[in-house]
Amino acid sequence: xxxxxxxxxxxxxxxxxxxxxxxxxxxxxxxxxxxxxxxxxxxxxxxxxxxxxxxxxxxxxxxxxxxxxxxxxxxxxxxxxxxxxxxxxxxxxxxxxxxxxxxxxxxxxxxxxxxxxxxxxxxxxxxxxxxxxxxxxxxxxxxxxxxxxxxxxxxxxxxxxxxxxxxxxxxxxxxxxxxxxxxxxxxxxxxxxxxxxxxxxxxxxxxxxxxxxxxxxxxxxxxxxxxxxxxxxxxxxxxxxxxxxxxxxxxxxxxxxxxxxxxxxxxxxxxxxxxxxxxxxxxxxxxxxxxxxxxxxxxxxxxxxxxxxxxxxxxxxxxxxxxxxxxxxxxxxxxxxxxxxxxxxxxxxxxxxxxxxxxxxxxxxxxxxxxxxxxxxxxxxxxxxxxxxxxxxxxxxxxxxxxxxxxx
Amino acid sequence: xxxxxxxxxxxxxxxxxxxxxxxxxxxxxxxxxxxxxxxxxxxxxxxxxxxxxxxxxxxxxxxxxxxxxxxxxxxxxxxxxxxxxxxxxxxxxxxxxxxxxxxxxxxxxxxxxxxxxxxxxx
Numbered sequence: 274x275x276x277x278x279x280x281x282x283x284x285x286x287x288x289x290x291x292x293x294x295x296x297x298x299x300x301x302x303x304x305x306x307x308x309x310x311x312x313x314x315x316x317x318x319x320x321x322x323x324x325x326x327x328x329x330x331x332x333x334x335x336x337x338x339x340x341x342x343x344x345x346x347x348x349x350x351x352x353x354x355x356x357x358x359x360x361x362x363x364x365x366x367x368x369x370x371x372x373x374x375x376x377x378x379x380x381x382x383x384x385x386x387x388x389x390x391x392x393x394x395x396x397x398x399x400x401x402x403x404x405x406x407x408x409x410x411x412x413x414x415x416x417x418x419x420x421x422x423x424x425x426x427x428x429x430x431x432x433x434x435x436x437x438x439x440x441x442x443x444x445x446x447x448x449x450x451x452x453x454x455x456x457x458x459x460x461x462x463x464x465x466x467x468x469x470x471x472x473x474x475x476x477x478x479x480x481x482x483x484x485x486x487x488x489x490x491x492x493x494x495x496x497x498x499x500x501x502x503x504x505x506x507x508x509x510x511x512x513x514x515x516x517x518x519x520x521x522x523x524x525x526x527x528x529x530x531x532x533x534x535x536x537x538x539x540x541x542x543x544x545x546x547x548x549x550x551x552x553x554x555x556x557x558x559x560x561x562x563x564x565x566x567x568x569x570x571x572x573x574x575x576x577x578x579x580x581x582x583x584x585x586x587x588x589x590x591x592x593x594x595x596x597x598x599x600x601x602x603x604x605x606x607x608x609x610x611x612x613x614x615x616x617x618x619x620x621x622x623x624x625x626x627x628x629x630x631x632x633x634x635x636x637x638x639x640x641x642x643x644x645x646x647x648x649x650x651x652x653x654x655x656x657x658x659x660x661x662x663x664x665x666x667x668x669x670x671x672x673x674x675x676x677x678x679x680x681x
Numbered sequence: 682x683x684x685x686x687x688x689x690x691x692x693x694x695x696x697x698x699x700x701x702x703x704x705x706x707x708x709x710x711x712x713x714x715x716x717x718x719x720x721x722x723x724x725x726x727x728x729x730x731x732x733x734x735x736x737x738x739x740x741x742x743x744x745x746x747x748x749x750x751x752x753x754x755x756x757x758x759x760x761x762x763x764x765x766x767x768x769x770x771x772x773x774x775x776x777x778x779x780x781x782x783x784x785x786x787x788x789x790x791x792x793x794x795x796x797x798x799x800x801x802x803x
């Protein structure tokens with residue numbers, strides 16, 4: 274019974290923790306620009322992250338190795354270093370955007386100056402990581418992020434055109450602004466399959482000492498947690514279409530998104546939305562900073578771990594502190610967090626193959642995996658998604674340039 | 682870096698395409714301001730939210746006003762571009778009014794009607 278409860282609580286936290294600033298920005302903007310036409314991209318992105326999270330969780334359970342251990346061992350130093358640099362840069366951009374998002378949410382709640390709140394946000398994140406136990410952090414931010422469910426309620430209450438909604442799940446290319454449409458396809462996939470999620474997931478599995486006995490838990494977490502979390506992405510797109518597209522609004526500010534919940538639900542909806550965004554981006558910033566520290570420590574063979582003290586893993590601790598300081602430096606320049614998010618998501622799309630190819634290779638290695646080696650289904654899906662992310666990686670930057678970062 | 686530079690190159694001469702885009706953005710700000718001021722009028726947002734979001738939009742509209750007033754323009758578009766600059770400037774000052782009085786429900790109601798008309802919002 275307690276195990277079932279544990280799984281249920283973990284799934285709840287996963288739902289609340291699914292949405293990050295990339296999902297917020299791209300899902301809402303996609304709905305505001307193309308209505309329901311891009312719905313079909315969401316299940317593809319969610320299935321992709323399920324396939325690869327389950328795979329890297331299985332690698333962690335079977336071999337006790339996290340993603341960057343595997344990257345270093347399977348691809349060698351030079352190729353591994355390229356993957357490391359790319360992933361650290363994308364992680365840093367994402368972290369800066371998330372911290373900016375935390376400060377904006379706090380500003381909408383408190384009215385305090387943005388730069389003061391940036392410093393408070395960074396200090397708060399550092400203190401939480403240092404003082405609070407990780408399981409508690411995950412639960413706090415996961416449950417707080419459940420406030421984002423207000424967008425699901427808003428989506429239903431707005432009474433979307435269900436026929437158009439259903440048609441949106443049929444893949445097609447828009448004749449109207451096709452380049453911009455494709456840019457959003459890339460952005461939605463990049464936001465759903467963002468690499469830091471798998472780094473964090475697999476390292477968490479190693480830290481929680483998963484064994485082959487935990488493969489069921491891994492599968493349940495990945496499939497149920499991400500699927501239900503994906504419903505939040507659907508809800509954000511519906512709100513984008515039903516509120517912002519309908520009224521001719523292009524939501525260029527993070528603070529615009531809560532208006533989508535205010536319209537059907539009033540002040541309570543607005544407050545839930547802001548608090549939900551605060552917890553969602555706050556939790557994601559913690560995941561991101563840990564991912565950056567995990568990657569470097571695993572690649573260089575340092576001691577690492579959230580459960581270790583600062584003295585037990587000093588370079589790991591120093592890394593996440595340096596990452597937080599660098600992120601603060603970026604957002605203090607005054608760069609718009611929404612614009613930063615768009616760049617982070619598009620560049621993470623470019624880096625996707627560097628993350629996912631080594632996972633697929635290791636998951637097929639019998640020496641690592643033993644009886645938990647990929648089966649035909651995991652391999653078929655894994656290869657299909659490798660093709661998808663290779664196309665996404667090649668197309669991402671040209672589309673960003675052609676569409677002027679989605680502005681045209 | 683090259684990608685960032687190429688993607689960020691939008692500060693040149695205002696041509697028909699740029700004017701259309703900028704006009705659409707100004708309409709979008711008007712429509713968001715309409716929703717926001719309407720929510721203020723019906724007491725459906727918090728004071729902090731109204732003030733901060735109005736400021737964000739006012740700054741954006743002000744930036745558009747400056748850019749459209751000073752950027753080089755294709756000769757045949759000059760009057761339309763400068764007129765848009767004035768529209769953006771008026772929008773910014775109305776938003777600053779909302780920012781300064783986020784609890785003035787009657788004022789917000791009047792502003793909402795103005796924003797709606799200016800942005801041709803539906």
